Each structure stands twice: as C-alpha cells, then as structure tokens.
Amino acid sequence: MKTRYTFGGDEHVYIEMDEEMSLDAFFKSLSMSNAVRDANIPGVTEICPANASFQVKFDPDATHPDEMLKRIQELENKAENAEKRLSTRIIEIPVFYQDPQTRDCVMRFRERHQDPSGTDLDYAARINGYDSVDAFIEAHHSQPWFVSMVGFVAGLPFLYQLVEREKQLQVPKYLRPRTDTPKLTVGYGGCFSCIYSVRGAGGYQMFGITPMPIYDPKQEVGYLKDFMVFFKPGDIVKWKPIDQTEYDRITAAVEADTYKPRIAEVEFDLEEFNADMAGTSAKLMEALNGA
Amino acid sequence: MALKINKPGLSTSVQDLGRPGYFHLGIPIGGAMDRFAMRVANILVGNPEDAAGLEAVFMGPEIEFAKDCVVAVTGAEMPMTLDGEAKEGWSSFSVKAGQKLGFGFLKSGARIYIAVSGGIATEPDLGSRSTYPIGALGGIEGRTITEGDIIPVGNGDPSSAGQTVASRLRRGPGKPAALRVLPGLYWNRLTEAAQNGFFEDIWTVAPEADRMGYRFKGGRALEFVEREQPFGAGADPSNIVDGCYSYGSIQVPGGTEPIVLHRDAVSGGGYFTLGAIISADMDLIGQLQPNTSVKFVKVDMEQALNARNERRAMLRQIREELA
Numbered sequence: 001m002k003t004r005y006t007f008g009g010d011e012h013v014y015i016e017m018d019e020e021m022s023l024d025a026f027f028k029s030l031s032m033s034n035a036v037r038d039a040n041i042p043g044v045t046e047i048c049p050a051n052a053s054f055q056v057k058f059d060p061d062a063t064h065p066d067e068m069l070k071r072i073q074e075l076e077n078k079a080e081n082a083e084k085r086l087s088t089r090i091i092e093i094p095v096f097y098q099d100p101q102t103r104d105c106v107m108r109f110r111e112r113h114q115d116p117s118g119t120d121l122d123y124a125a126r127i128n129g130y131d132s133v134d135a136f137i138e139a140h141h142s143q144p145w146f147v148s149m150v151g152f153v154a155g156l157p158f159l160y161q162l163v164e165r166e167k168q169l170q171v172p173k174y175l176r177p178r179t180d181t182p183k184l185t186v187g188y189g190g191c192f193s194c195i196y197s198v199r200g201a202g203g204y205q206m207f208g209i210t211p212m213p214i215y216d217p218k219q220e221v222g223y224l225k226d227f228m229v230f231f232k233p234g235d236i237v238k239w240k241p242i243d244q245t246e247y248d249r250i251t252a253a254v255e256a257d258t259y260k261p262r263i264a265e266v267e268f269d270l271e272e273f274n275a276d277m278a279g280t281s282a283k284l285m286e287a288l289n290g291a
Numbered sequence: 292m293a294l295k296i297n298k299p300g301l302s303t304s305v306q307d308l309g310r311p312g313y314f315h316l317g318i319p320i321g322g323a324m325d326r327f328a329m330r331v332a333n334i335l336v337g338n339p340e341d342a343a344g345l346e347a348v349f350m351g352p353e354i355e356f357a358k359d360c361v362v363a364v365t366g367a368e369m370p371m372t373l374d375g376e377a378k379e380g381w382s383s384f385s386v387k388a389g390q391k392l393g394f395g396f397l398k399s400g401a402r403i404y405i406a407v408s409g410g411i412a413t414e415p416d417l418g419s420r421s422t423y424p425i426g427a428l429g430g431i432e433g434r435t436i437t438e439g440d441i442i443p444v445g446n447g448d449p450s451s452a453g454q455t456v457a458s459r460l461r462r463g464p465g466k467p468a469a470l471r472v473l474p475g476l477y478w479n480r481l482t483e484a485a486q487n488g489f490f491e492d493i494w495t496v497a498p499e500a501d502r503m504g505y506r507f508k509g510g511r512a513l514e515f516v517e518r519e520q521p522f523g524a525g526a527d528p529s530n531i532v533d534g535c536y537s538y539g540s541i542q543v544p545g546g547t548e549p550i551v552l553h554r555d556a557v558s559g560g561g562y563f564t565l566g567a568i569i570s571a572d573m574d575l576i577g578q579l580q581p582n583t584s585v586k587f588v589k590v591d592m593e594q595a596l597n598a599r600n601e602r603r604a605m606l607r608q609i610r611e612e613l614a
Contacts (some may be wrong), residue, residue, distance in 0.1 A: 007475040008537025009567030010595040014476055021505065021523030021532045048315040050559055051523070055535035057314065058597065060570075065592055149533060151317035151558035154426035158533055160430045173561060177544070190561055191523040192533060195315070200425055203561070217416065218429045229316045262506040 002027055003076060005069055010060050013069050016053040021160065021191055024084075025052035026148045027270050030233060032072075032079035033185060041071050049233055051148045051158060051192070056135070084270035090144060090236040090288045092262040093195070096247040097137045101182045112176040120205035121232050124171045124188060131177035141239035142205065144284050145193060146268075148230050155197040155215035155229035160238055162273070162281055177203035184210050186239070198227075211242075211250040212261060222257050236268065236290055264291035294407065296440040297391065298353035305411050305430040305442070306404075307343040309554065310591035317558045318428070320538065320573035321421040324502060324554050324577030325402055327462050328366035330606060334613055335363035335383040342410030343420040347434070348402050349430045349580070351394025352436065358388045361408040361452045362442065365461075367400025367578060381461050385452040400463055400578040408447025423555060425503075454613050458603055465577040467493065467584035470574050472550075473595050476540060477563035479532060485513040485546075489565065489587060497548065502555040505576055506548050507585060513546040513565075525561055533561040539568035541587075542607035551576060571598035 001018040008014045015032065018025040018121040021262035036056055043062025048055045058068055082237040115123045145159035152158075161168050173189040178201060181187070185196040187204030192273060194204055197215035213221050214230040224230060242250070253259035264287040273280040296303075299488075310320025322330035323346055330340040338499075345352065349410065351369055356362075363383040364371060371378050371394045375561060378384055388393065394403070413420050413431060422430030431440055478486070492510030499506040515528035523532045529545050536542070536552050542562040543549045551568055568576065569590060580586065590598070 007473060007477075007567075007592065008564070009473050009475075009539045009569055010592060010599060011539075011570050012537040012567070014535070015539065016534070018521075019524075019532070020521035045311045046314045046320075048558065050534045052532050053534040055537065057311075057538075060596060061603075065596075149535075151315065151535065152533075152560055153557055154317045154423075154428075156317050160523075170523075170525075173530070175545075175613060190525040190530065190532065198425055198427075215426070217433060229318075 001028065004075060005250070007065060007069070008055065010065060011057055013056045013058070013065070013072055014053065014087065015055070015072065018052050018131040021052050023146065023270055023273070024158070026160070027084045028079055029054045031082040032075060035079050036072055039071065039075060041068065042134055043068070048151065049149065050151070051160070058278055086234045086268045088234045088236060088266060088268055090238060090264050090266050090284050092238050092240050092288055093210050093212060094241050094242045094246065094250055095141065095186050095208045095210050095239045096244065098133070099209045099247065100207050102185050102206040105178070105180060105185070108180070109174070109178040112174050112178060114172065114175060117144070121207055124169070124205055124207070127171065128169050129201055137241065140193070142283050145237045145239070147233055147235040147237065150195070150229065150231050150233055153198055153200060155231060157214070157231040157235070159193040160191065160279065164277060173203040173204050174205070175202055181206065182209060186210060211247050211254060212259070213254060220257070221254065223261060234268070235282060236266065238285060262291055264288045292358045293444060294442040295355040295357065296352055296436050296438060296442065297355055299349045299436045299438050299440070300352040303347040303352045305343050305413055305614055306346040306421045306424035306434045308341040309421050311419045311552055314558050318403055318417065318426055319423065319554065319556045319558060321419065321423045321429070321554050323404060325366050325574040325601065326405065327574045327606065328402070328404045331381070332363045332365040332610055334610060335365070335451065335454055335456065336361045336406045336408040337448040338408060338410045342406065344407065344411060345405040346402055347405065348610065349397055351403055353391060353393045354405070355391050356386045356388060359449065360386050360447060360529040361449060362386050362392065363406050364403050366403045368398040369403050370395035370398070379455065381454040384454050385449070393431055399579050402577050407444050408449065408451060409445035412443040412445040419432070419437060425555070434606055456609055457612065460609050460612070462574065462602070462605060463578050464607050467574060467586050468579055469586050469588050470575065471569045471588045471590045471595065471598060472541065472566050473569055473590055473592060474566040476537065476566055477564050479541070480515050480528070480563045481565060482514045482516055485515070489513060490589050494549065494585045494587065496579050496581045496585060498581045500579065500581055502553055503554065504550045504552045505579065506550045508548050513543055515546060522545040529563050530561050531563050533559055535559045536564065537567045539570070539573050540564040541566060541568070553577070569595040571595070571602040
C-alpha cells in the first residue's frame with residue numbers, strides 16, 4: 001500500500017490509501033479518518049471515509065491547506081498501528097433477484113449497456129465464468145459482505161465481498177450511467193455491491209431489489225426512528241434470496257411497521273479474517289442464525 | 292406571515308447556506324448554488340446571511356405576499372414587477388400585503404435569489420432548510436415548490452427597503468465564462484497532452500446542468516496514462532475504486548464530457564477526477580445557462596486562496612456599504 005495525498009480544490013484534502021481495493025486499505029482509511037476526527041484540527045467540517053481512501057473538507061481560512069495536509073499526514077503512523085478490529089453487527093438483507101421492477105429498468109436502458117442482448121445478470125454471470133445466472137446469484141449471496149463506504153446518495157451502502165480475491169465477483173459499470181434506478185435496487189459495479197437507497201441515476205448493474213427500506217427522511221419506519229440512515233461503514237451484510245410472495249409479505253410488514261431486520265452483534269478482526277476467511281464467515285453467519 | 296405561490300416557475304426551491312456534516316452518509320451540503328447572490332439578497336433585506344430564501348432557475352415564480360415585508364432579488368438578470376410596476380434587481384423594496392411579485396424572461400445568468408425580510412421559516416431538516424429533493428430533505432416536504440404552496444416567513448426588519456448594491460459589487464460570470472481549476476485528485480491519470488488540451492479547449496455547458504452537477508461538451512476527448520486497472524476499479528481507464536468526491540471536482544466518464552459536481556453532489560463514485568473548481572468560482576457555475584462557452588483556467592493553491600480572499604473582500608464591502 002502506498003498512501004497518496006492530494007488536494008480537491010482549496011477546501012478538500014483527499015487521501016488515497018491504495019489504488020486497489022482491499023480490507024487492509026479500508027481499515028487504514030477508517031482508522032485514519034477516526035484519528036483526524038479525534039485531532040480536532042481547526043476548520044474541519046466533514047470527514048468522509050470511503051473504500052480505500054478518505055476525504056477531509058475544511059475551511060482554508062481557519063487552517064492553511066499546506067498545514068492541513070501536514071497535520072493529516074502526521075496521523076498516518078498512528079492509524080497504521082491501530083487495532084484492526086471492529087465491534088459491529090451482521091444484518092440479513094432480503095433480496096428478490098431478477099424481480100420485475102428492476103428487470104423493467106434493465107430493459108429500458110439497454111443501449112447504455114455493454115451487452116444489450118441480455119440482462120445485467122446474464123452479462124455478469126458470463127463474464128465471471130458462471131454456467132448459469134442461478135449459479136452466479138448463489139455466489140452473490142452465499143458469503144457475507146462488508147459495508148466499506150456509505151454515500152453516492154443519501155444512505156447508500158457500498159459492500160465488499162468477504163471472500164478470497166480470486167473468488168470475488170467483478171463487473172464493470174454501465175457504459176453510460178442510467179438516468180433512473182428503482183429505489184432499493186441491489187446493484188453491482190467493479191468489485192462492489194450496493195443498495196440504491198433512493199430512486200435516481202446510477203451506473204451499477206442491476207441484480208434485484210430488497211423490500212427493506214434503508215433511508216427514511218421522515219423517520220416513520222420503526223428501525224429508522226433514531227436516525228434516517230440505516231448503514232454505517234463496518235456493518236456486515238448477508239443477502240437472503242426471496243421470491244415474490246416473501247417480497248410482498250415483507251413489503252406489507254414494513255408498511256404496517258411490524259418488520260424488524262434480523263441483526264446480530266459481532267466482532268470482526270481483520271487478522272483473524274485474513275488467516276481463515278471461510279472460518280470467520282461461518283462464525284459470522286452462526287451469530288446471525290442465532291439472532 | 293406567508294408567501295403564496297401562484298406560479299412556481301421551472302424549478303424553484305427553498306435554499307439557505309446548506310447542511311454541512313452529513314456528506315459521509317451521502318447527504319450533500321446543498322444550499323444556494325450562487326452563495327454570493329444568496330448572501331447579498333439577505334443582507335439587502337436585513338436578514339442574517341444564512342437565512343433561507345428562494346432559488347429559481349431560468350424562470351421566476353409568481354408570489355403573493357400575505358403581509359408587509361421587504362424583498363430583494365439578486366443573481367441572474369430577470370426583469371420583475373410588483374403589481375405591474377417594474378422593480379430593480381440587487382435592490383431592496385417594500386411590499387404591501389396582497390401585492391404580487393412576477394418575473395419576465397431571463398436576460399442573463401441562470402438563477403435568481405429571492406430574499407424576504409424575516410427569512411423563509413419552513414421546518415429545517417438536519418439543521419438546514421435547503422431543499423434536497425433526492426433525499427426528500429428541507430424545503431416543503433423535501434421537494435421544489437409547486438402552485439398553491441403556502442410558505443411561512445419569519446418576522447423581519449421593515450426598515451431595510453431602498454438599498455442597492457453598486458454594480459461593481461455584483462458578481463457574475465464573464466464571456467466566455469472563466470472557471471478556475473486547481474489540478475489534483477487523479478490529475479496524474481491524464482497524459483500530458485490531455486492535461487494541456489483540457490485547458491486549451493473551449494467547452495460549452497450541456498443541457499444536463501442542475502444542482503447536482505454541470506456537464507460540459509465540445510472539447511477534445513481526454514487520453515489516459517496506460518496502466519493495468521487496479522483491483523476493484525472496473526475496466527474503463529476513467530474508473531477508480533469508488534472514492535469520495537470533492538465539491539467542484541471534475542469527473543470525465545470515459546474521458547469525453549467533464550462533469551463538475553455542485554452543491555447537491557453525489558458524495559462518491561467510481562470515476563476519476565482531474566481536479567476541482569476553486570471555491571471562489573463555484574457561485575459562477577450556478578449562473579451558467581446551457582450552451583454558454585466556458586474556458587477552464589489552471590491555477591495553483593496560492594491563486595485559489597487569493598481568489599477566495601477577493602470574493603470575501605467584495606462581500607465585506609457590500610456589508611459595509613449597506614450597513
């Protein structure tokens with residue numbers, strides 16, 4: 001990993017931990033952004049951790065940009081030696097793969113896609129070497145995922161698959177971004193999955209939809225009463241495939257405000273995970289199944 | 292006290308100076324695109340500069356006032372009338388209960404800012420009244436205004452009418468508009484020829500230009516330094532591992548049409564950015580119409596900070612002259 005510091009105009013410092021994605025880069029970016037928060041540098045207004053980078057927005061009238069960059073740089077050693085361990089939670093997210101809603105949208109934007117002859121899932125399965133869409137879908141939901149960034153639009157999680165790199169799915173984004181994506185679409189771009197928290201533009205491939213709201217500005221959904229955004233970096237997700245009947249049942253339960261996501265508290269230790277990925281994932285899923 | 296919206300205009304929204312602090316969750320700062328014009332409109336009517344007003348793009352609303360107040364309109368040049376009587380922009384004037392403010396065709400610029408003494412008093416979300424429609428926050432039910440909306444206004448100071456900002460202190464883009472850019476972020480992804488070409492070419496504002504971002508076209512396609520794409524970035528040379536975006540940052544998907552992210556920016560994504568518009572020039576983008584010619588001008592950090600100071604000095608002078 002080679003850290004790179006650069007300015008985004010006169011109000012942002014951008015710190016890239018690594019050009020490529022890895023959990024090591026994510027943990028370092030999270031530790032460093034925490035260290036910047038704790039340092040209380042005058043003028044800092046926003047600290048945004050991302051997958052393998054983070055950004056600090058600041059008022060250059062309060063601290064000169066060169067000084068700001070230097071102060072952040074000084075925190076790198078401290079972050080490197082921080083414990084790569086998180087007290088977090090694993091959440092089961094129901095997904096209706098190949099649902100009619102996202103399928104409609106997939107067909108509407110065919111001309112912006114690499115392969116207009118099939119669906120996004122046909123394409124993703126083929127380029128990842130799977131014999132069938134079903135086998136690809138199974139690879140998508142069989143192991144847990146790690147929320148490595150929240151953003152793009154309000155409350156949208158980016159998720160990174162907790163498997164060996166050679167097993168990770170990779171799919172390019174649309175050739176040209178769509179102008180529309182249904183709310184709660186489960187998407188895929190690069191090595192990341194995502195959930196579109198709101199309806200809007202998007203460039204990720206569309207695989208399915210979840211009935212579980214993850215952003216509620218009115219805070220009427222029971223589990224979003226404390227805060228309107230559900231996800232935070234470090235959350236762990238297990239997709240659960242569902243059919244139309246189950247999708248309708250959960251949608252009705254959400255409307256009646258009786259739906260409670262399945263969640264278990266867990267510890268995630270990066271070194272432990274790197275030493276035994278299958279074992280760590282099995283332990284995470286055990287915790288979820290016990291919830 | 293309230294405003295009644297008889298005609299909403301094209302896309303009119305309640306805006307203040309934004310809601311910092313939630314970009315890490317994908318909720319942008321938002322607020323007036325042309326903050327200079329918003330601040331000045333508030334100064335003219337005796338409001339705190341961060342009071343909420345209305346931002347209208349390309350077309351003005353028709354507003355009926357329910358109580359006496361003071362009004363000022365800044366930003367784009369758009370003729371206006373109060374009950375048929377012409378009124379000047381960048382000036383404050385008294386309005387009596389029952390009077391109607393209407394607008395004619397846009398002459399130059401893109402967005403007007405309407406401040407009312409007392410400020411718009413809709414319910415704030417996450418500390419701001421700014422409308423962010425994608426996230427359904429602020430404004431009226433998180434949306435732009437529509438016909439028949441009743442917009443609450445606070446109690447203001449009626450003594451501020453009759454003031455005017457000198458024309459040398461009104462700020463807008465020149466022709467062609469010059470937008471100053473500090474190269475950075477993923478600047479090194481571009482070949483030297485592409486780096487030079489970006490600043491040599493004349494670009495025009497594309498129709499896709501809104502509060503999230505402004506798209507530009509007409510310049511040469513940018514070429515990238517060859518590399519093996521890093522794991523997780525995606526195959527296109529313009530892709531990166533999704534990172535956080537800076538306000539004002541310039542992404543160029545596929546190397547063809549630059550997009551400058553503005554106040555309602557998406558907070559991150561997987562396209563490389565070549566640098567960012569300096570903070571002093573962000574306001575100017577808010578006044579660009581589609582098809583406007585634009586030149587990007589390369590500056591260094593010292594020039595960016597000087598420009599920032601000049602903009603601040605102009606505001607200070609306006610405060611002093613109107614005090």
